Amino acid sequence: MPEKQYDAKQIEEKWQERWKDSALFRAEENSSKPKYYVLEMLPYPSGTLHIGHIRNYAIGDALARYKRMRGFNVLHPMGWDAFGLPAENAAIANKRDPYEWTSFNIENMKRQHRRMGFSYDWSREVTTCDPEYYRWNQWFFLKMLEHGLAYRKKALVNWCDECGTVLANEQVVDGCCWRHEGTPVEQRAIEQWFLRITKYADELLNAIGELKDGWPERVLLMQTNWIGRSEGAEVDFQLDGSDKRIRVFTTRIDTIFGAASLILAPEHPMVSELAGGDLKTQVKRMIDSRAAKGPGDVDKEGLPTGKFAVNPFSGEKIPIWIGNFVLMGYGTGAIMAVPAHDARDYEFCEKYGIKWRPVVQPAGSDVIWPFVDDGFLRDSGEFSGLPSEEARRVMTAKAEAEGFGKAAVTYRIKDWGISRQRYWGTPIPVIYCPKCGIVPVPEKDLPVVLPLRVPITGKGRSPLENVPEFMNVKCPKCGEDARRESDTMDTFIDSSWYFYRYCDPHNSKAPFDSSKTAYWFPIDQYIGGVEHAILHLIYSRFWTKMMRDFGLVKNDEPIRRLFTQGMVIKDGAKMSKSKGNVVSADQMIERFGADTGRIFELFAAPPEKEMDWTDAGANGAYSFLGRVYRFVTRNVGQGQPESTDADRKVLRKLHQTLHRITSDFESRWHFNTSIAALMELMNVLIEHEKQISRVVMADVLEKLTLVLEPFAPYLAEELWEEQGKAAPVFHHAWPEYDPELARDEEAEIVIQINGKVRGRVYVAFGTPKETLEKQAMSDAKIQPLLDGKQVVKVIVVPDKLVNIVVK
């Protein structure tokens, strides 16, 4: 009879059919088991689940399945993030209604996720563009508004005149709009809504210490830099011949005696006072040219105002300049330039011939040049001779006492601007009344939903402005004619709290039931790409702290452990539709099956590393699964009647494999080595196939199937059934490894001479040092090599090696 062949497609379709509509993966809040919340970052519905995504979910799903077998009550949900831009752009390109387009894609992607066999609890599916989800976004917004965490202010933004819209920083390419290459982006002051994330800047920063155990160092570092806390002082310089003061921020108040100039950002409010006529147009030009350049290197340029400022410490008069390298958005928008101790100031002052002098010299040296960090002050009046650190303290205290300065902390992070002039997003629930001003939409009127079938052209202002039924409302306070806010919220709002909604997705009274989130939170393991390290992962942390302060949740942080997996590269580039190098899940399932796709992606590289996709590699994974399938099917119920010599070897390899895989799951997630171990086990099994006893064979087949489950669940199910056991596999306990069985019988002792391997002996474990040394010295191979040499030293590492040092 010909051997049964591995037909992945047929097996996978069969089990998919059986799992349909089942409650297999349902998580329960009232379980007596310990909870485990594992989550992959949610995808936006582009319609294609490609192998870059699959890597993400294959990791999460392996973990979810493993944890279930370990007896955890596992929550592993999936939902859809209706990301604004892609949906809108696709709608423009396809001339389709974005809702229609999105729901079509969601169905499509859901089908692909099901085909891959990911073990989600679909009863908790959440879609962030659902009006019910909008309701709670708006509810949060109103709560924040009430507590002063949301506010409206005029702010400088990137503006493309051609589009008639605000652009995010990422949408500015080489100073021009990404859609209109020839159109330089302008900086415009526009009224926008902000969330006061800076209120939590300190807490977000301090809590990083608590995240150290579970988050990648790299991500925490990026967040630390992003928050960018710096301690220093604010100091007022008096405008010469006036009682006006200009405030600067500095981290180096100890260098203030070396201040050579006071430099204002071109947007600084004092500029219009100091600059008249000609200078004004030059300042305007400076602002425009910087905006046009975008972020990056800018040649330092300055404009002298002809006015002077008085150094409050020395009484010295220093010239006031306007400099294009000074940022209005950081500190006070004005700096004191200390060329001797700051490279940027040096560059600027050299260029314009502004005189300077050093005021700090390094400890234990007479060298005074240049840019000394900390040292001892010189030429600084009463402070001369003080060490920098002490000087900073003393000088700040003096400034404070005399009322011209104070200690100050500045952050790089800014409040979160959430207004978007786009169709796709949660409408901001606010009404502008000519009489009453800004009026929040009453809670009973929520949600404010997007009108359907709005023509989206990508041109002009927010598409909502052209929809009178949406825009024209009565003021909730006075009942007079009023207009709605036409901006929508940044869609990062959606992803800031979606994982809380998973705990209680159908709640219509509140965003979620706090007792349910209290059970599941914090998320035990979150998995996603490193590209979200700052935006999404900072916003989420902020949102959690905000909700905690409102009494909605008890946890301070949303995520206990974070794992960032590497990108999948094809033909030297990240997989994306625009590059045309996408391998879709459907394509892969068609060719190899879902199990092969998972196995290969996990096997090819450790999960945190970038990985190259090659079809040839997937072929290897497929043939491995074929070997497993054939081995198991032809050996069910087979084996020698009595126990055999091979049994010991096979069991040893089996338990070494169990150990390897279990510890990979428990610590570093290097599933590539887990799968390599499985392959080694298969090699040993095939080698001894005919010599294994019936009892051991049954044991091996069972355990092999169990540990295969997290990686290749369809095949595991099929083989489980072949063995006549009750499905599903993950309802069975993970096999424990037995250290006694896993241990090698003999220790292999490497004998080295001067560190080079010259021979080896096999001894019982735990053989004492002296015996090992004696055995090594008398070894037939070693003896001749020692002839005529003097043994200087012998190093013995028990159970490992003997190193003989000779002269």
Add this chain to the structure above:
RNA sequence: GCCCGGGUGGCGAAAUCGGCAGACGCAAAGGACUUAAAAUCCUUUUUCCGGCAACGGGAGUGUGGGUUCAAGUCCCACCCCGGGCACCA
């Protein structure tokens, strides 16, 4: 410019605590089975030198130095690649 990663065969990689470098796989070559192909199975594959061969010897983890009985692993300097931030005072 600053801050992080990383550099190991033809390729993806392994070596978890300083203790046999290259596990496992891909690709390639040769062979078995086959009318043939696919599939499957077996053998070889870091490199150089010696040998018909089993085998023996040398070199080798980006480069140069160091610590150590012993370094892919630790320390110092440099080169290259990837990522993040980018005039943050």
